[in-house]
Amino acid sequence: MEAQPVDPATLGLLMYRAHQLARARANQAAQPTGIELQHAGVLTTIQSGQIRSQRELGAALGIDKSTLVRIVDDLEHRNLLKRRRAPHDRRAYEIVITEEGEQRLHEASELFRGAMRELLEVFDAAQQHQLHQLLTLFVTQEH
Numbered sequence: 001m002e003a004q005p006v007d008p009a010t011l012g013l014l015m016y017r018a019h020q021l022a023r024a025r026a027n028q029a030a031q032p033t034g035i036e037l038q039h040a041g042v043l044t045t046i047q048s049g050q051i052r053s054q055r056e057l058g059a060a061l062g063i064d065k066s067t068l069v070r071i072v073d074d075l076e077h078r079n080l081l082k083r084r085r086a087p088h089d090r091r092a093y094e095i096v097i098t099e100e101g102e103q104r105l106h107e108a109s110e111l112f113r114g115a116m117r118e119l120l121e122v123f124d125a126a127q128q129h130q131l132h133q134l135l136t137l138f139v140t141q142e143h
Contacts, residue, residue, distance in 0.1 A: 025115040025116075033107045035080075035105060038071060039080070039108075040108055046095055047097045053095070054093070072095060081101050082096055
């Protein structure tokens, strides 16, 4: 039996709703840490050590400048990251994660994982693997 075509608009709406559900559950689970997924994305990218400037960070995450400034200001205010003069260019600043930022990110990441495990319980292990493969294929097309 051949698979019926999928309405792209319906599939797009389902993907959007899946994103909203996953984001809400993850943010709710990590609420005690004060870290939301958007914060975790910024902190994780900085923690990798490959990106130092705010401009590079925005490009890597696909976040517009004004939104990124708001997020970085918030994280800096909460001592989770800091801006400092770049050693290679005294006119520029680099962004680094603080020890507290690393600790809170670790705590939040564990809570995010738990929330995702619960959401994925509707699938068996093979289905989870297949979903991972399909989503990876889907998002890598942007490169």
